[in-house]
Every structure is written in C-alpha cells, then in structure tokens.
Amino acid sequence: MGDKKSSLIDLSYPMVVALLIVAIVMMSVRLLVGESADLIPGPGTGNKTAEADVDPVYGTILAGTMPVLASGGDLEGFNIFKTVLGIFDFKELGDPKKIVAYPMPYLKQGNESPNKMKEASNKLPDRSSAQRPDIDDTYYGDIPEEIKIIIKGIKPDDKPIMMPGEGPKILIYHSHSREAYMQDPDDPYEEVAREAFRSNDMNHTVISVGKALAGYLTSLGIPTLHDATDHEGNDYNSAYNKSLETIRQMKDEYKSLQMFIDVHRNSYGKGSTKNPDDEVVIINGERVAKLFVVIGTGDDIEGGPEEKPNWQENAKFAMKLTNKLNEMYPGIAKNVFYRTGRYNQHVSTKAILIEIGSTFTTQKEALRTTKYLAEALRELIHD
DSSP states (O other): OOOHHHHHHHHHHHHHHHHHHHHHHHHHHHHHHHHHHHHHHHOOOOHHHHHHHHHHHHHHHHHOHHHHHTTTTTTTTHHHHHHHHTTTOOGGGTTTHHHHTTOGGGGGGSOGGGGGOOTTTTTOOOGGGGGOOOSSBOOOOTTTTTHHHHHOOOOOOOEEEEOOOSOOOOEOOOOOOTBBSSTTTTTTOOTTOOTTTTOGGGGBBBBHHHHHHHHHHHHHHEEEEOOOOOOTTTTTGGHHHHHHHHHHHHHHTTTTTTTEEEEEEEEEOTTTOGGGGGEEEEEEEEEEEEEEEEEEOOOOGGGSSOOOOOOHHHHHHHHHHHHHHHHTTTTTBOOOOEEEOOGGGGOOOEEEEEEEETTOOHHHOOOOOHHHHHHHHHHHHEE
C-alpha cells in the first residue's frame, strides 16, 4: 500500500508540471490570436471597454505579478516555444517554487506581496492602500528612530517666508490626479472600475481643488500657477516620475517659481467605519474638510533616491503652515505626517504635499478648505 501511494505521488508531480505547461501554451496562443484584454490601450485604439475593465492601479499590480497576461497583446518578437521552454531550468525542475515563481515573479524576491509594490519613482508605497490615521500628535509613519529625534528637535521660526521678484511664485500640481471624494448625492460622479473614490472626470477630482486653491492665492496677490496634467493616467506607479518632469518643465519656463504644492486627498477606503463629522470643522456655519501636510525625508529602501530633499527645511515650512492654519481656524489642520519617501520635495525647500479632505469628505467640503489654506499662506508669505 505504501509503495502504491508513493508511486502515485511520484507520478502526480510530472502531471502537474505537464498541465501547467499546457495551460501556458494555451494562454500564449490566445494572446497571439488577440483574444486577451488590452490592459493599457494605446493612443487611438478605441478600446474603451478594456480601459473601463482594468483600472491602472490593478493593471500595475497585474503587470508585476503576471507579466504574460499584462503584455496586453503587444507581442512583437514573442516566440511561444522559446517562452515555454524557457520557463524552467530543468536542473531545478524538482523545486515547485521555480514553477510558481514564473507567473508570480514577486515570489522570487522573498515573500513580498503585490500589496507592497513600490512606486517606480521613489519606491513609495502604493498610496491607494495607505490609510492615514487620525493625527492627534505628530505621526512618524515608517520613520527610523534617529530621524524622529531630529524631527522632535525642529522648531519653526516666526520669520515670514520671503519670495521676492516678479512672476508666478507657487506651482500647484497633482501627482495622483484621479483621487476623488465621498459621493455627494447632489453632485455624483462616476468612479473608475473596481476602485472606489477615483474618477476619470477631472471636474470631480483633486484637480478641481487645486484649481480653486490657485484662484484664491492669485486673488490674494500671490501669482500662482495650477497644472492640471493627469500624471496618474494609465500608469499609476509612474505618477511621481511624471509630475517631477512637469515640475522641471515649469521651473525652466518660469524661473520665478519658489513654492511647490502637490495636492492630494486622504484615503480611508469604503470599508472604514470612520465618522465623517471627524473629518471636518465648522467655519462660518459650513462643513470644511480638514487637511494635513506630508513631509518625505527621502530615506527610502535601498539607500533612497540619489537626490534627497532638504527635508528639515520643508518640515519647518510644514510646521509653520500647520500652526498658522490652526491659529486662524482651530482644528482645520491635523499635525504633520512624516514618511521616508521623497514625494519630489527635493525640488525646493518650500515643497510640500497636502492632503485636502479625505474619502469621508465631499468635494464641496474640500473646495471650502482652499479658501482658508490660501489665507494662511498669504499670512506667511512676503514679497
């Protein structure tokens, strides 16, 4: 009986290997004949169904875990027999992990799951799954202890922020341009497939909030530019690379730019039981979304980006702005949130990321915040 069981086990493994190879061959044939989904349609393809079926965030995860599927039909130079035969190193055919690791290559890098994939620009965590807590005290995220000590020693001064000269002084932009807010029954929007609180309708995303902020700042005498580029597009993980290129182009065109504000909205996810009332303050009888500033130290994995931000100066600016906001409108600003990412803050000592509102505030509530944020910035900035 034992010998018979052993022989069945010995036979089952080659059968599993054979079935896997047959499945991969069949899948490859389907790709060759064009039956696969085009995850990221190219310009002019007209494939609206594919774009609606697979959101960029999920397309990126799929691309990192099953590259054969994520090729999306772009198979120029693809050799089916070479691919199938190249799957296995026959010297290691006895190792099941070798087989599994082909369609799921992240397994070859340890046990890091797709949920921990890094943004290509700065190796930052996927922001769609990064739920920020309420910040009753300064939140240090993933900051190492030695950096926390430095942060605790930073004291913002009372000096005005000097930005002399003619021309635009502030650039407002959006690395994650498709972030949207809690649905408002009076002004609903269409969410992208399979992910809550994101939209391709830029009139309902953070882009509208950035536009309002730029308008208020300009009306208060601070010339401000608003860039409405969709940096997220069909490739979520390259958003910070794209927005950095925008910053560089704008700096080349407008030498007067000195302050850079990346406007986002905070995410809690649809499963959260948070009370929406905790995410707003009442100002002049209206619900106004809370905000907070995010500062990146640039100390990311693998030694961090080549060029790190002068984050201590950015931190002073963030603290100063937070203090001014709460002095003028108590409770509107949560404390500064620190992370090891860079967030393109190496471009200036006045570069910050601001989370205006959250998935528990409406667009209208976030738009109201921009007026008070602009007024606080006006109090800090001198020509």
